[in-house]
Each structure stands twice: as C-alpha cells, then as structure tokens.
Amino acid sequence: MVFYCQRNCYDEEYETKVVSCQAAKLDQVVGGKKHKVECFEVTFEDTVLFPEGGGQPDDHGSVNDAMVLRVIRRGGEAVHYLDKNIEVGSQVKQVVDWTRRHDHMQHHSSQHLITAVADNKYNYATTSWYLGDSICYIEMDTPQIKPEEMKVIEDEVNQKIRNCTPVNITEYDAQDPQLREVRTRGLPDDVVGPVRVVTIEGVESNMCCGTHVRNLADLQAIKLTHTEKGKGNKTLLYFLAGSRVIHYLTECLSRERQLTTLLHTNPSDHIRLVEKNQKDLKACQKSVKDSMKDIACLEVEKFKMQNVQEKSTLFVHHRRDGDLEYLGAIINELNDETILKLLTVGEEKGSGSLVLHGPQELVSALGPKLCEILDGRGGGKNRFNAKVNKISKRGDAENYVRAYLADKRSES
Structure with missing residues (x-):
C-alpha cells in the first residue's frame, strides 16, 4: 500500500x-x-x-x-x-511534526543525489545509509574516498541544487518491466501494492518508500563533512543538508567567537596559538612530573631521617595532588620490602587512590579491609592498588593498620 x-x-x-x-x-x-x-x-x-x-x-x-x-x-x-x-x-x-519530517525529506533526497553522483562519477555503489538526529552517512562499497573526489561530488550535487532540478515520484505495478531499469537495493518481502520510483530529473531513478522534496532547490545546500573506515573494506561518507548545514555553521561560528575571546586573537591565528599552548602545556606537565618525583624523594628522605631513632616498619603518607606515578616513585625510592607503606592520594572531600605495599602477608590481610573503610575496590599481593570513594576516612584506615600491627607484635 x-x-x-x-x-x-x-x-x-x-x-x-x-x-x-x-x-x-x-x-x-x-x-x-x-x-x-x-x-x-x-x-x-x-x-x-x-x-x-x-x-x-x-x-x-x-x-x-x-x-x-x-x-x-x-x-x-x-x-x-x-x-x-x-x-x-x-x-x-x-x-x-513538520520540522522533523522536512529534515528527513531533505536528507533522504540528498542521499539519493549523493549516491547517484558518486556512482556515476566513480562507480562507488551505495550499500546502506543512516539518518540520525545529528549525523547522517552513506556506506559506499570502496575502501576510500579521496578528498579531491569528495570535492567533485560536493560541487556537482550543489550544482544540481542551484539548477532547481525537479524530483518526481511515480507509482508502478510490481510486475511493470520498466522497473528493471530502475536503481534498487531490493524491496522488503512483505511490500504490497504499487512500487514507488523517485526520479531526480537527468540524474537517476530509484525505488524508494520514503518522503522526498519535490525540487532539489528545497535542499538548500549539501556539505560532505568527512569519511570513516567502515566494515568489510567499505567507507562511510558523512553529510549534512538543508537546515542542518545552517545549524552546523551557526555552532561553528559560536565556537569560533568563543575561541577568539579565549585566545585574544583573530580566527586565522587560532590553530597556531592552540598548537603553541599544547606545546607549552606539555613542557609544564613534564616539569610538574619531575617536581613530583623530587617531592617523593624528599618525603622518603624525611621518613628515613625520622626512622633512625623510631625504627618504624610503617610509612603512612597522603598527598592531595598526587597520582599513582607519584606513589610509585615513593615505593621505588624507599626500596624496602620490609616496610609497610600506606599511601593515598586525592582531594579531602572526594575519591582517590590507595596503594598498600610491603610484606605480602600484611598486604593481603589489610587490603580488603582498607577498601571497606575507604569505600573502594582493588587487589594485589605485595602491592595492593585500589580506587576509593572516601579518602577523608584515611585516618580510620591508618588507625586500623596500626592496631593490626600492634596485635601482631603482641602475639609474637
């Protein structure tokens, strides 16, 4: 029907x-x-x-x-x-809902047009297509579509739009021999009644059940945005049409204005400044990383100096702005498997990380309980790593470890 x-x-x-x-x-x-x-x-x-x-x-x-x-x-x-x-x-x-319907009409007719031009120009057959709320693409049976080919396709489809090319829909009996001359990827088995053929004058005729514009002028414009590698050695060609082109351009201009404000320069200089900022950030990150290693060494040195008299077998340390690499540096610098290290990083009112390192029997016994106290999950033998949600409870965790070690000493 x-x-x-x-x-x-x-x-x-x-x-x-x-x-x-x-x-x-x-x-x-x-x-x-x-x-x-x-x-x-x-x-x-x-x-x-x-x-x-x-x-x-x-x-x-x-x-x-x-x-x-x-x-x-x-x-x-x-x-x-x-x-x-x-x-x-x-x-x-x-x-x-006319806004949604018209958007679908514009993109469905655009798909037919792009498919026909790509096939006529380069023999790239369309195997499927996708129309989403924000993205549209056509799957083409080719391993790649070169940028210069995209430009040729885009130029030709937009010329067809400027020419106000008519689009006609004709209904045929399913047994009509004229249908043999029409492009199709096949009809569903349960289709009944006449077969619709959508014809873009001078371009192609295609069997289709969808809604379409009556003239390509209603597409306004088509923009081919990019390609991605598809499955089975195919290529996905992404595109925008009609109102989505205007919407996309509006978003791009808004982002451009924001970047102009943030970077204090004109749009033509955005890329150069962003690249410079990325280079500077990378240098700063390396400097911070080196500084954190130095701080880790100083913390270990301080512990060693204090431990000359105390002879403690427990090293407890927390740093708000540290990370797992920082804790690893402490473990490597201390380089003593006999000392139990209770190390944490993270903001006081938030989540963070726990590392418990030292004698395997202690780490295995204490790790799960510390996860329970700090509301986290983790694992490990002589090095227990965990993501925790209540870093503010680290005082309770330390008290538990000290009490456990005291009980062990009294037993021996």
Whole structure:
C-alpha cells in the first residue's frame, strides 16, 4: 500500500478514520536505557505520518490530543503507537511534526543525489545509509574516498541544487518491466501494492518508500563533512543538508567567537596559538612530573631521617595532588620490602587512590579491609592498588593498620 504521506509529502495535516485500537507496550529508550511504555496500537484508513522504512526514521506528531510515539509498517498497514486511547470509528486529525519530517525529506533526497553522483562519477555503489538526529552517512562499497573526489561530488550535487532540478515520484505495478531499469537495493518481502520510483530529473531513478522534496532547490545546500573506515573494506561518507548545514555553521561560528575571546586573537591565528599552548602545556606537565618525583624523594628522605631513632616498619603518607606515578616513585625510592607503606592520594572531600605495599602477608590481610573503610575496590599481593570513594576516612584506615600491627607484635 502507498500511504497518503508518500503521495503528499508536503502535507502536514490529514483527517481520517480510526480502524483499530488496542492496548500495547512499546520499547522506548529513556536516558540510554530501554523501557517498556504502556501505549495504544492504532491503525487508520490512511495516514499522513510516515512509518519507518527505507533507511528513513518514522514521523512524530499527534492524533487529536494523543502524542505519536512511533509509526511502523506491518505489511500493507501503518501501525501507530499513541500515548492515549482513541475511539474506533471516530474521525481524527493527524498532525505531523513538520520540522522533523522536512529534515528527513531533505536528507533522504540528498542521499539519493549523493549516491547517484558518486556512482556515476566513480562507480562507488551505495550499500546502506543512516539518518540520525545529528549525523547522517552513506556506506559506499570502496575502501576510500579521496578528498579531491569528495570535492567533485560536493560541487556537482550543489550544482544540481542551484539548477532547481525537479524530483518526481511515480507509482508502478510490481510486475511493470520498466522497473528493471530502475536503481534498487531490493524491496522488503512483505511490500504490497504499487512500487514507488523517485526520479531526480537527468540524474537517476530509484525505488524508494520514503518522503522526498519535490525540487532539489528545497535542499538548500549539501556539505560532505568527512569519511570513516567502515566494515568489510567499505567507507562511510558523512553529510549534512538543508537546515542542518545552517545549524552546523551557526555552532561553528559560536565556537569560533568563543575561541577568539579565549585566545585574544583573530580566527586565522587560532590553530597556531592552540598548537603553541599544547606545546607549552606539555613542557609544564613534564616539569610538574619531575617536581613530583623530587617531592617523593624528599618525603622518603624525611621518613628515613625520622626512622633512625623510631625504627618504624610503617610509612603512612597522603598527598592531595598526587597520582599513582607519584606513589610509585615513593615505593621505588624507599626500596624496602620490609616496610609497610600506606599511601593515598586525592582531594579531602572526594575519591582517590590507595596503594598498600610491603610484606605480602600484611598486604593481603589489610587490603580488603582498607577498601571497606575507604569505600573502594582493588587487589594485589605485595602491592595492593585500589580506587576509593572516601579518602577523608584515611585516618580510620591508618588507625586500623596500626592496631593490626600492634596485635601482631603482641602475639609474637
């Protein structure tokens, strides 16, 4: 079946009759997790809301005061999932989310155009494509698309837009021999009724179920952004069209203005200054790293001097701005396996790291308990490493270790 939305792509509203309505559950992604949503599965005599298919996502919108959660095609029917019950036999008004629909039309027609030009110019066949909320790409059967080839493709598709090239949609009987001359990647097995062919005049004809612009001028512009390596020695060609080009340019200009303010220079000098800042930062990081090693050596030297009289077998140390490399430097500098080292780093009111190093029997016995006190997880034999969430409890951890060692001494 060919739906009203496919024959009247620019219509935003449509009145029709409810054929069926029943309670249902729909998988919806909320906060990155799938949830079962209670809803109603509804069919109509016809629909202005496009059901997902041909690589194009479904339409959103409303039916009277009910929100449309999803629309899918099931054989010759368009199945709508609504958030409210609706009376069977009633006359209703369907309304399309036009911003979403028009965006899909622009990008679907752009995909057809890019596919045709890439194939005609370089014999790069399209194997699939993806239309997302923020990104779109076409998977092409080639290991690479060179920058100069991208420029040729981009120049030609935009010339077709400037030429106001018409786009026509024709319906054929499934057995019509003319369909043999039409580009296609195959039709789903459950497709019934006429076969739609989308023709960009002078460019190509392609079987397609999606919604399209009536003239390439409605695409405004196409920008090929970049390529990525795909699976099976294929290439993903990313693109933007229509309103997304303007939105992307607006975001780029906003970032450029912010960088101009931060770097105190004009846009043409941004890259040079960022590279200089990166070089300076790398030098500073090396200097800090060397300084932390020096501090680690001084802390060990201080312990050794104090320990001449005390003869302690426990070295406790914490540094707020340290890291695991700093703690490793302390262990290496002290270089004494007989001394138990209780070392921590991290902000007072936050998470951090714990390293317990020394005699294996002590480390194995104390490590898990210290994780319990500091709310962390870790492991190790003579060197127990752990990520902890309550670095402020390190005083309790030290008291536990000292009490444990005192009990050990009394037993011996």
